[in-house]
Amino acid sequence: MSAPLYEYGLFGESTSLLVALVIGIAFGWFLERGGMGSATKLAGQFYLTDMSVLKVLFSAVVTSMLGVFWLAELGWLDLPLVYLPPTYLLPQLAGGVVFGLGFVMGGLCPGTSCVSAATGRRDGLAVVGGMLFGVFLFNESFPWIEPFYRSTPMGQITIPEILGVPFGWVVFAVVLAALAAFRASEWIEARR
Protein backbone atom coordinates (compact mmCIF):
# COMPACT_ATOMS: atom_id res chain seq x y z
CA MET A 1 0.00 0.00 0.00
CA SER A 2 1.36 3.40 -0.97
CA ALA A 3 0.51 6.93 0.05
CA PRO A 4 -0.93 9.47 -0.62
CA LEU A 5 -3.95 7.28 0.16
CA TYR A 6 -6.45 9.78 -1.27
CA GLU A 7 -4.50 10.12 -4.54
CA TYR A 8 -4.45 6.34 -4.91
CA GLY A 9 -8.21 6.25 -4.47
CA LEU A 10 -8.15 4.25 -1.21
CA PHE A 11 -10.79 6.60 0.15
CA GLY A 12 -13.04 9.22 -1.38
CA GLU A 13 -14.02 12.83 -0.78
CA SER A 14 -16.23 12.24 2.27
CA THR A 15 -13.69 10.00 4.03
CA SER A 16 -10.95 12.52 3.28
CA LEU A 17 -13.01 15.20 5.05
CA LEU A 18 -13.44 12.90 8.04
CA VAL A 19 -9.68 12.19 8.11
CA ALA A 20 -9.01 15.94 7.92
CA LEU A 21 -11.39 16.53 10.85
CA VAL A 22 -9.69 13.90 13.02
CA ILE A 23 -6.19 15.18 12.16
CA GLY A 24 -7.35 18.77 12.75
CA ILE A 25 -8.72 17.93 16.21
CA ALA A 26 -5.49 16.09 17.10
CA PHE A 27 -3.40 19.01 15.82
CA GLY A 28 -5.43 21.50 17.87
CA TRP A 29 -5.22 19.32 20.98
CA PHE A 30 -1.43 19.04 20.74
CA LEU A 31 -1.07 22.78 20.10
CA GLU A 32 -3.12 23.48 23.21
CA ARG A 33 -1.16 20.98 25.29
CA GLY A 34 2.05 22.62 24.06
CA GLY A 35 0.82 25.96 25.39
CA MET A 36 0.29 27.43 21.93
CA GLY A 37 -3.16 28.76 22.80
CA SER A 38 -1.70 31.48 25.02
CA ALA A 39 -1.04 34.81 23.30
CA THR A 40 1.36 35.80 26.12
CA LYS A 41 3.45 32.69 25.54
CA LEU A 42 3.48 33.15 21.76
CA ALA A 43 4.35 36.85 21.94
CA GLY A 44 7.23 35.88 24.24
CA GLN A 45 8.95 34.45 21.16
CA PHE A 46 9.31 37.91 19.63
CA TYR A 47 10.87 39.26 22.84
CA LEU A 48 13.06 36.14 23.32
CA THR A 49 11.54 35.51 26.74
CA ASP A 50 9.89 32.22 25.78
CA MET A 51 11.29 30.07 22.96
CA SER A 52 8.43 27.53 22.93
CA VAL A 53 7.14 28.56 19.49
CA LEU A 54 10.49 28.01 17.81
CA LYS A 55 10.95 24.66 19.55
CA VAL A 56 7.42 23.38 18.81
CA LEU A 57 7.35 24.49 15.18
CA PHE A 58 10.92 23.44 14.36
CA SER A 59 10.15 20.04 15.95
CA ALA A 60 7.11 19.75 13.68
CA VAL A 61 9.18 20.69 10.60
CA VAL A 62 11.92 18.17 11.40
CA THR A 63 9.44 15.38 12.26
CA SER A 64 7.41 15.80 9.07
CA MET A 65 10.51 16.30 6.90
CA LEU A 66 12.19 13.13 8.20
CA GLY A 67 8.89 11.27 7.91
CA VAL A 68 8.34 12.32 4.31
CA PHE A 69 11.96 11.62 3.33
CA TRP A 70 12.12 8.15 4.85
CA LEU A 71 8.62 7.09 3.76
CA ALA A 72 9.57 8.09 0.20
CA GLU A 73 12.94 6.31 0.47
CA LEU A 74 11.23 3.13 1.68
CA GLY A 75 8.73 3.30 -1.19
CA TRP A 76 5.69 3.87 1.02
CA LEU A 77 5.05 7.42 -0.20
CA ASP A 78 4.83 8.47 -3.85
CA LEU A 79 6.45 11.87 -3.34
CA PRO A 80 5.71 13.34 -6.79
CA LEU A 81 2.02 12.94 -6.02
CA VAL A 82 2.17 15.07 -2.88
CA TYR A 83 0.75 18.48 -3.72
CA LEU A 84 3.33 21.25 -3.61
CA PRO A 85 1.98 24.82 -3.55
CA PRO A 86 3.53 27.01 -6.24
CA THR A 87 5.80 29.87 -5.22
CA TYR A 88 4.89 33.49 -6.02
CA LEU A 89 7.89 35.28 -4.53
CA LEU A 90 6.81 38.90 -3.98
CA PRO A 91 3.17 38.27 -2.99
CA GLN A 92 4.27 35.55 -0.56
CA LEU A 93 6.96 37.83 0.93
CA ALA A 94 4.30 40.52 1.40
CA GLY A 95 1.98 37.90 2.90
CA GLY A 96 4.73 36.86 5.30
CA VAL A 97 5.18 40.46 6.48
CA VAL A 98 1.41 40.91 6.98
CA PHE A 99 1.24 37.55 8.78
CA GLY A 100 4.18 38.51 11.05
CA LEU A 101 2.67 41.90 11.88
CA GLY A 102 -0.67 40.29 12.72
CA PHE A 103 1.10 37.64 14.79
CA VAL A 104 3.08 40.09 16.92
CA MET A 105 0.11 42.46 17.33
CA GLY A 106 -2.48 39.82 18.19
CA GLY A 107 -0.09 37.34 19.79
CA LEU A 108 -1.69 34.52 17.81
CA CYS A 109 -1.49 33.04 14.32
CA PRO A 110 -4.49 31.54 12.44
CA GLY A 111 -4.12 28.01 13.88
CA THR A 112 -3.32 29.05 17.43
CA SER A 113 -6.14 31.64 17.41
CA CYS A 114 -8.61 28.81 16.74
CA VAL A 115 -7.05 26.80 19.58
CA SER A 116 -7.25 29.84 21.85
CA ALA A 117 -10.88 30.56 20.89
CA ALA A 118 -11.82 26.89 21.41
CA THR A 119 -10.59 27.11 24.99
CA GLY A 120 -12.76 30.19 25.58
CA ARG A 121 -10.11 32.90 25.49
CA ARG A 122 -11.61 36.19 24.35
CA ASP A 123 -8.38 37.38 22.68
CA GLY A 124 -8.51 34.20 20.60
CA LEU A 125 -12.08 34.95 19.57
CA ALA A 126 -11.07 38.50 18.61
CA VAL A 127 -8.21 37.23 16.40
CA VAL A 128 -10.50 34.66 14.73
CA GLY A 129 -13.00 37.47 14.04
CA GLY A 130 -10.23 39.65 12.59
CA MET A 131 -9.00 36.76 10.48
CA LEU A 132 -12.46 36.11 9.02
CA PHE A 133 -12.87 39.83 8.33
CA GLY A 134 -9.47 39.77 6.56
CA VAL A 135 -10.62 36.82 4.45
CA PHE A 136 -13.75 38.79 3.51
CA LEU A 137 -11.70 41.90 2.59
CA PHE A 138 -9.26 39.81 0.56
CA ASN A 139 -12.03 38.24 -1.48
CA GLU A 140 -13.83 41.52 -2.03
CA SER A 141 -10.65 43.30 -3.16
CA PHE A 142 -9.33 40.37 -5.21
CA PRO A 143 -10.03 41.92 -8.66
CA TRP A 144 -7.75 44.87 -7.71
CA ILE A 145 -4.95 42.86 -6.14
CA GLU A 146 -5.04 39.94 -8.58
CA PRO A 147 -2.15 41.24 -10.79
CA PHE A 148 0.11 41.42 -7.71
CA TYR A 149 -1.28 38.10 -6.39
CA ARG A 150 -0.16 36.36 -9.58
CA SER A 151 3.18 38.22 -9.99
CA THR A 152 6.69 36.67 -9.80
CA PRO A 153 5.53 33.08 -10.32
CA MET A 154 8.32 30.53 -9.80
CA GLY A 155 6.32 27.32 -10.13
CA GLN A 156 6.47 24.33 -7.80
CA ILE A 157 10.04 24.68 -6.61
CA THR A 158 11.93 23.11 -3.73
CA ILE A 159 15.17 24.02 -1.93
CA PRO A 160 17.08 20.98 -3.35
CA GLU A 161 16.03 22.02 -6.87
CA ILE A 162 17.15 25.63 -6.36
CA LEU A 163 20.48 24.64 -4.82
CA GLY A 164 20.97 21.69 -7.17
CA VAL A 165 21.89 19.38 -4.30
CA PRO A 166 20.47 16.00 -3.26
CA PHE A 167 17.33 15.97 -1.12
CA GLY A 168 19.17 14.14 1.69
CA TRP A 169 21.75 16.93 2.03
CA VAL A 170 19.01 19.48 2.67
CA VAL A 171 17.34 17.13 5.18
CA PHE A 172 20.62 16.81 7.07
CA ALA A 173 21.25 20.58 6.97
CA VAL A 174 17.75 21.34 8.33
CA VAL A 175 18.19 18.77 11.14
CA LEU A 176 21.52 20.36 12.08
CA ALA A 177 19.95 23.84 11.99
CA ALA A 178 17.09 22.64 14.22
CA LEU A 179 19.42 21.05 16.76
CA ALA A 180 21.52 24.22 16.82
CA ALA A 181 18.37 26.32 17.26
CA PHE A 182 17.17 24.10 20.14
CA ARG A 183 20.55 24.45 21.84
CA ALA A 184 20.54 28.23 21.34
CA SER A 185 16.98 28.43 22.70
CA GLU A 186 17.97 26.60 25.88
CA TRP A 187 20.91 28.98 26.28
CA ILE A 188 18.74 32.08 25.78
CA GLU A 189 16.11 30.83 28.24
CA ALA A 190 18.76 29.90 30.84
CA ARG A 191 20.17 33.44 30.73
CA ARG A 192 16.82 34.94 31.81
Add this chain to the structure above:
Amino acid sequence: MTAEVTSEKILGALAAALGLLALLAGNDTLPARESGVIGALAVAKAIRADPEGILIIDIRDQVAWDDLHLPRAVHLPSHPPSEPRTPLAAPEWREQLERLGATQDQTIVIAGGPDSPTRTLWLELRKAGYEASYMPDMLADWLDTIISPTRAPTDDPEVLARWSELAELSRYFGGFPRVIAEPSVREGSVSERLGHARRRGCAI
Protein backbone atom coordinates in the same frame (compact mmCIF):
# COMPACT_ATOMS: atom_id res chain seq x y z
CA MET B 1 29.66 13.96 36.52
CA THR B 2 27.16 12.20 34.23
CA ALA B 3 24.82 14.07 31.88
CA GLU B 4 21.13 13.49 32.48
CA VAL B 5 19.38 11.52 29.72
CA THR B 6 16.10 13.28 28.93
CA SER B 7 13.41 12.51 26.34
CA GLU B 8 14.42 15.70 24.48
CA LYS B 9 17.99 14.47 24.18
CA ILE B 10 16.85 11.03 22.97
CA LEU B 11 14.59 12.60 20.32
CA GLY B 12 17.37 15.01 19.29
CA ALA B 13 19.81 12.11 18.92
CA LEU B 14 17.22 10.16 16.89
CA ALA B 15 16.67 13.16 14.57
CA ALA B 16 20.44 13.59 14.18
CA ALA B 17 20.83 9.89 13.32
CA LEU B 18 18.00 9.95 10.76
CA GLY B 19 19.37 13.20 9.30
CA LEU B 20 22.84 11.69 8.98
CA LEU B 21 21.41 8.60 7.31
CA ALA B 22 19.48 10.89 4.95
CA LEU B 23 22.77 12.54 4.01
CA LEU B 24 24.15 9.12 3.08
CA ALA B 25 20.97 7.72 1.51
CA GLY B 26 19.69 10.78 -0.31
CA ASN B 27 22.15 10.66 -3.19
CA ASP B 28 19.47 11.56 -5.71
CA THR B 29 17.70 14.80 -6.19
CA LEU B 30 13.92 14.84 -5.79
CA PRO B 31 12.06 12.80 -8.39
CA ALA B 32 10.47 14.87 -11.12
CA ARG B 33 7.12 16.21 -10.01
CA GLU B 34 4.49 14.62 -12.18
CA SER B 35 1.37 16.67 -12.07
CA GLY B 36 0.01 14.66 -14.99
CA VAL B 37 -1.96 17.63 -16.26
CA ILE B 38 -1.67 18.55 -19.93
CA GLY B 39 -3.08 21.74 -21.41
CA ALA B 40 -5.18 22.16 -24.54
CA LEU B 41 -2.31 23.90 -26.36
CA ALA B 42 0.02 20.91 -25.93
CA VAL B 43 -2.75 18.52 -27.00
CA ALA B 44 -3.58 20.62 -30.07
CA LYS B 45 0.09 20.74 -31.11
CA ALA B 46 0.41 16.98 -30.61
CA ILE B 47 -2.71 16.23 -32.71
CA ARG B 48 -1.49 18.45 -35.52
CA ALA B 49 2.10 17.16 -35.46
CA ASP B 50 1.22 13.45 -35.43
CA PRO B 51 -2.46 12.51 -35.37
CA GLU B 52 -1.63 8.81 -35.08
CA GLY B 53 0.78 9.39 -32.19
CA ILE B 54 -1.85 10.54 -29.72
CA LEU B 55 -4.81 8.72 -28.21
CA ILE B 56 -7.39 10.94 -26.53
CA ILE B 57 -9.81 9.11 -24.28
CA ASP B 58 -12.91 11.12 -23.44
CA ILE B 59 -14.35 9.83 -20.16
CA ARG B 60 -17.34 12.19 -19.90
CA ASP B 61 -20.91 10.97 -20.16
CA GLN B 62 -22.78 10.44 -23.44
CA VAL B 63 -24.54 13.84 -23.39
CA ALA B 64 -21.28 15.76 -22.92
CA TRP B 65 -19.61 13.65 -25.61
CA ASP B 66 -22.42 14.28 -28.08
CA ASP B 67 -22.29 18.02 -27.28
CA LEU B 68 -18.63 18.48 -28.21
CA HIS B 69 -15.45 16.42 -28.17
CA LEU B 70 -11.87 16.78 -29.29
CA PRO B 71 -10.79 15.77 -32.79
CA ARG B 72 -9.64 12.12 -32.93
CA ALA B 73 -10.95 11.42 -29.41
CA VAL B 74 -12.53 8.07 -28.51
CA HIS B 75 -15.37 7.82 -26.03
CA LEU B 76 -14.73 5.59 -23.03
CA PRO B 77 -16.92 6.56 -20.05
CA SER B 78 -15.08 6.53 -16.73
CA HIS B 79 -17.57 4.14 -15.16
CA PRO B 80 -18.55 0.88 -16.89
CA PRO B 81 -22.37 0.72 -17.42
CA SER B 82 -22.55 -2.50 -15.39
CA GLU B 83 -20.99 -0.82 -12.34
CA PRO B 84 -21.88 2.88 -12.45
CA ARG B 85 -20.32 3.57 -9.01
CA THR B 86 -16.92 2.00 -9.65
CA PRO B 87 -14.40 3.85 -11.86
CA LEU B 88 -12.23 1.83 -14.19
CA ALA B 89 -9.27 0.15 -12.46
CA ALA B 90 -5.83 -0.67 -13.86
CA PRO B 91 -6.68 -4.16 -15.31
CA GLU B 92 -9.80 -2.76 -17.01
CA TRP B 93 -7.75 0.09 -18.47
CA ARG B 94 -5.23 -2.37 -19.86
CA GLU B 95 -8.03 -4.43 -21.41
CA GLN B 96 -9.76 -1.38 -22.92
CA LEU B 97 -6.53 0.11 -24.28
CA GLU B 98 -5.50 -3.18 -25.83
CA ARG B 99 -8.94 -3.34 -27.46
CA LEU B 100 -8.38 0.18 -28.84
CA GLY B 101 -4.99 -0.90 -30.17
CA ALA B 102 -3.06 1.59 -28.02
CA THR B 103 0.70 1.21 -28.01
CA GLN B 104 3.23 2.08 -25.30
CA ASP B 105 4.82 4.81 -27.46
CA GLN B 106 1.52 6.63 -28.00
CA THR B 107 0.72 9.78 -26.04
CA ILE B 108 -2.42 8.95 -24.06
CA VAL B 109 -4.58 11.80 -22.81
CA ILE B 110 -7.58 11.36 -20.51
CA ALA B 111 -10.07 14.13 -21.22
CA GLY B 112 -12.67 14.78 -18.53
CA GLY B 113 -15.15 17.34 -17.28
CA PRO B 114 -14.88 19.40 -14.09
CA ASP B 115 -16.36 16.58 -12.00
CA SER B 116 -14.72 13.65 -13.77
CA PRO B 117 -12.34 11.44 -11.76
CA THR B 118 -9.55 12.22 -14.24
CA ARG B 119 -6.73 12.13 -11.69
CA THR B 120 -7.84 8.82 -10.16
CA LEU B 121 -8.09 7.27 -13.62
CA TRP B 122 -4.71 8.72 -14.58
CA LEU B 123 -3.18 7.01 -11.54
CA GLU B 124 -4.82 3.71 -12.54
CA LEU B 125 -3.51 4.13 -16.08
CA ARG B 126 -0.01 4.70 -14.66
CA LYS B 127 -0.38 1.53 -12.61
CA ALA B 128 -1.36 -0.28 -15.82
CA GLY B 129 2.03 0.73 -17.22
CA TYR B 130 1.04 3.53 -19.60
CA GLU B 131 2.61 6.98 -19.78
CA ALA B 132 -0.37 9.29 -19.80
CA SER B 133 -1.58 12.80 -19.06
CA TYR B 134 -4.98 14.20 -18.26
CA MET B 135 -7.08 17.28 -18.97
CA PRO B 136 -9.15 17.94 -15.83
CA ASP B 137 -11.62 20.26 -17.57
CA MET B 138 -11.12 19.54 -21.22
CA LEU B 139 -14.00 21.46 -22.73
CA ALA B 140 -13.36 24.81 -21.02
CA ASP B 141 -9.62 24.56 -21.68
CA TRP B 142 -10.14 23.69 -25.36
CA LEU B 143 -12.74 26.43 -25.96
CA ASP B 144 -10.72 29.18 -24.22
CA THR B 145 -7.25 28.22 -25.45
CA ILE B 146 -7.82 26.85 -28.94
CA ILE B 147 -11.25 27.82 -30.21
CA SER B 148 -11.43 31.37 -28.91
CA PRO B 149 -8.00 32.62 -27.83
CA THR B 150 -7.69 36.36 -27.11
CA ARG B 151 -4.89 38.82 -26.52
CA ALA B 152 -4.52 42.50 -25.64
CA PRO B 153 -2.96 44.91 -28.18
CA THR B 154 0.84 44.88 -27.84
CA ASP B 155 4.04 45.66 -29.74
CA ASP B 156 6.09 43.10 -27.84
CA PRO B 157 7.67 40.95 -30.60
CA GLU B 158 7.90 37.91 -28.30
CA VAL B 159 4.18 38.05 -27.48
CA LEU B 160 3.32 38.63 -31.13
CA ALA B 161 5.39 35.65 -32.25
CA ARG B 162 3.69 33.38 -29.69
CA TRP B 163 0.30 34.78 -30.69
CA SER B 164 0.95 34.20 -34.36
CA GLU B 165 1.68 30.53 -33.69
CA LEU B 166 -1.38 30.15 -31.45
CA ALA B 167 -3.70 31.96 -33.88
CA GLU B 168 -2.55 29.75 -36.73
CA LEU B 169 -3.13 26.63 -34.63
CA SER B 170 -6.55 27.94 -33.59
CA ARG B 171 -7.62 28.47 -37.21
CA TYR B 172 -6.41 24.97 -38.07
CA PHE B 173 -8.96 23.61 -35.57
CA GLY B 174 -11.70 25.98 -36.77
CA GLY B 175 -11.19 28.58 -34.03
CA PHE B 176 -11.52 32.35 -34.17
CA PRO B 177 -8.58 34.15 -32.46
CA ARG B 178 -9.30 37.75 -31.49
CA VAL B 179 -7.49 40.86 -30.29
CA ILE B 180 -9.45 42.57 -27.49
CA ALA B 181 -8.98 46.36 -27.47
CA GLU B 182 -9.95 46.85 -23.82
CA PRO B 183 -8.68 43.92 -21.81
CA SER B 184 -9.93 45.50 -18.57
CA VAL B 185 -13.52 45.26 -19.81
CA ARG B 186 -13.78 41.50 -19.92
CA GLU B 187 -16.74 40.06 -21.69
CA GLY B 188 -16.06 36.64 -20.20
CA SER B 189 -14.38 33.71 -21.83
CA VAL B 190 -16.20 31.64 -24.41
CA SER B 191 -16.50 28.74 -21.97
CA GLU B 192 -18.12 31.06 -19.40
CA ARG B 193 -20.61 32.34 -21.96
CA LEU B 194 -21.48 28.80 -23.00
CA GLY B 195 -21.95 27.75 -19.38
CA HIS B 196 -18.79 25.66 -19.21
CA ALA B 197 -16.88 27.95 -16.86
CA ARG B 198 -13.57 26.55 -15.73
CA ARG B 199 -13.58 25.56 -12.09
CA ARG B 200 -10.90 27.23 -10.01
CA GLY B 201 -9.27 25.25 -7.25
CA CYS B 202 -6.30 25.62 -4.96
CA ALA B 203 -4.21 23.44 -7.27
CA ILE B 204 -4.50 25.88 -10.17
